[in-house]
Amino acid sequence: MHEWDFAFLIDQRHFILQGLLGTLRLAVVSLVAGTVIGLVGATARLSGSAILRAVGTGYVEFFRNIPVLVQIFWLYFSIPILTGVQPNAYAAAAIATSLYAGAYLTEVFRSGIASIEKGQWDGARAVGFGHGMTMRYVVLPQAFRRVLPAFTNQVLEIVKTTSVASTIAYAELLYSAKLLSEQEFRPIEAYTAVGAAFILVLLPTSAIAGMMERRLARHG
Amino acid sequence: MADEVLRVEGLHKHYGPLHVLRGIDLTVRRGEAVVILGASGSGKSTLLRCLNFLEMPGAGRIHLEGRLVGREARDGRIRYPNRELSALRMRVGMVFQQFNLFPHMTAERNVMIGPMKLRGLSEAEARRVAAANLEKVGILEKARSYPAQLSGGQQQRVAIARALAMEPSMMLFDEVTSALDPELVGEVLLAMRQLREDGMTMLIVTHELGFAYNVADRVVFMEHGVIHEEGTPQQVLLNPQRPRTRDFLRSHTLFRLPEQMHDDPPGPFALTTREQG
Numbered sequence: 398m399h400e401w402d403f404a405f406l407i408d409q410r411h412f413i414l415q416g417l418l419g420t421l422r423l424a425v426v427s428l429v430a431g432t433v434i435g436l437v438g439a440t441a442r443l444s445g446s447a448i449l450r451a452v453g454t455g456y457v458e459f460f461r462n463i464p465v466l467v468q469i470f471w472l473y474f475s476i477p478i479l480t481g482v483q484p485n486a487y488a489a490a491a492i493a494t495s496l497y498a499g500a501y502l503t504e505v506f507r508s509g510i511a512s513i514e515k516g517q518w519d520g521a522r523a524v525g526f527g528h529g530m531t532m533r534y535v536v537l538p539q540a541f542r543r544v545l546p547a548f549t550n551q552v553l554e555i556v557k558t559t560s561v562a563s564t565i566a567y568a569e570l571l572y573s574a575k576l577l578s579e580q581e582f583r584p585i586e587a588y589t590a591v592g593a594a595f596i597l598v599l600l601p602t603s604a605i606a607g608m609m610e611r612r613l614a615r616h617g
Numbered sequence: 618m619a620d621e622v623l624r625v626e627g628l629h630k631h632y633g634p635l636h637v638l639r640g641i642d643l644t645v646r647r648g649e650a651v652v653i654l655g656a657s658g659s660g661k662s663t664l665l666r667c668l669n670f671l672e673m674p675g676a677g678r679i680h681l682e683g684r685l686v687g688r689e690a691r692d693g694r695i696r697y698p699n700r701e702l703s704a705l706r707m708r709v710g711m712v713f714q715q716f717n718l719f720p721h722m723t724a725e726r727n728v729m730i731g732p733m734k735l736r737g738l739s740e741a742e743a744r745r746v747a748a749a750n751l752e753k754v755g756i757l758e759k760a761r762s763y764p765a766q767l768s769g770g771q772q773q774r775v776a777i778a779r780a781l782a783m784e785p786s787m788m789l790f791d792e793v794t795s796a797l798d799p800e801l802v803g804e805v806l807l808a809m810r811q812l813r814e815d816g817m818t819m820l821i822v823t824h825e826l827g828f829a830y831n832v833a834d835r836v837v838f839m840e841h842g843v844i845h846e847e848g849t850p851q852q853v854l855l856n857p858q859r860p861r862t863r864d865f866l867r868s869h870t871l872f873r874l875p876e877q878m879h880d881d882p883p884g885p886f887a888l889t890t891r892e893q894g
Contacts, residue, residue, distance in 0.1 A: 516713065516715050516717040520713065522669075522706060523713075524707075524730070524731040524735070524779065524780075525703050525706045525707035525783060526731075526734070527703045535719055538721050539720065539721050
């Protein structure tokens with residue numbers, strides 16, 4: 398029977414906190430970049446130009462259909478051979494998770510924008526709004542409410558996806574835990590702690606999203 | 618002519634192989650209310666949407682207040698730059714069958730957003746404009762309500778106020794009472810009649826023959842994408858000359874109340890009194 402002992406985690410809490418910060422840094426960067434890419438991608442996919450639509454679709458299908466782990470390996474191990482430039486682990490991980498997040502968020506935003514009734518565009522254009530203003534004042538605020546659950550889902554997924562960066566020795570939570578577990582021979586406690594840390598970060602995120610949903614649901 | 622607000626010449630519209638508008642000529646003078654009648658598929662809604670460029674017209678010309686809309690290219694085709702169209706839409710108000718209010722904004726915000734973002738009004742000025750226009754359509758007390766909290770008739774009156782707030786030269790009404798419960802139709806028609814009395818230039822697609830008879834200066838009957846018959850309400854509604862017009866009016870007045878029976882052909886229908894709510 399295993400004897401649980403978390404004492405080493407408390408002794409090494411700076412190490413664990415470093416890992417948590419690494420995870421959060423990667424998560425925030427890929428969320429922000431992924432959201433920007435997603436908005437641009439959705440605009441492209443809904444554009445009147447066939448070329449832009451094709452570029453948008455190509456991007457989504459490319460990054461959605463390659464495992465993010467493969468993308469990270471490719472960036473980290475293939476880029477240096479091809480170009481002679483070795484990206485650091487953080488850069489490789491951030492680029493891969495951002496592009497991956499962007500592909501999924503493109504689809505989330507696209508479905509939200511496409512779900513807004515044609516009448517809303519008519520109404521906005523009849524007032525005199527051009528495309529940009531219609532998007533900004535009429536379509537996006539409504540689309541945002543509709544996609545909030547799907548967006549939240551994607552946010553949680555992206556934060557968890559950052560753990561693949563441990564495979565190229567980027568010091569995020571999972572990598573820190575792996576080092577600790579090897580040093581202390583306590584993998585059970587180390588990985589339990591990683592799971593608990595993710596829950597501690599993500600549960601409040603879900604709770605905040607749920608509150609926003611309820612607030613926004615009050616009207617139309 | 619100086620008092621022409623709208624002049625349409627030879628307007629055509631195709632949807633693929635479908636030839637929806639087949640050469641429309643129509644003039645609307647300042648302060649005039651023109652009602653367009655016609656069966657569904659006759660092209661009347663398409664005509665209205667082309668006049669506000671929600672659909673791009675094909676061949677033909679549209680003049681607004683004496684000026685050609687768009688720029689004529691060498692080949693005789695007219696190009697419509699987006700910027701010009703947005704400016705034009707500010708001068709031509711439009712109200713839709715399905716209201717198309719912005720559901721995430723209060724009634725007041727729906728009316729304020731255009732003047733604020735397009736006419737550069739301050740928040741306070743826009744609020745005054747919104748109040749004045751909501752008052753005009755008798756719905757000021759609902760200024761802080763969201764569209765979902767309003768009845769169809771109330772929503773439609775907010776939509777009219779929203780269009781009026783841009784101070785348009787003319788208003789287009791596209792079957793604005795067709796989606797309403799019968800008891801809500803009157804309040805919207807009354808608001809429109811009030812507009813007419815205030816001198817607003819209006820082009821109205823409707824199936825309300827009583828409204829056409831009582832409020833319109835001119836009635837236009839459309840059939841298969843052309844203007845089939847045109848004249849005063851008395852001429853077109855009481856003494857139609859063309860068989861298709863007669864058929865249309867007969868099918869619209871098949872069943873009537875006893876006191877209307879002796880009016881033949883169809884006579885004016887009394888409007889219901891205004892109900893606030």
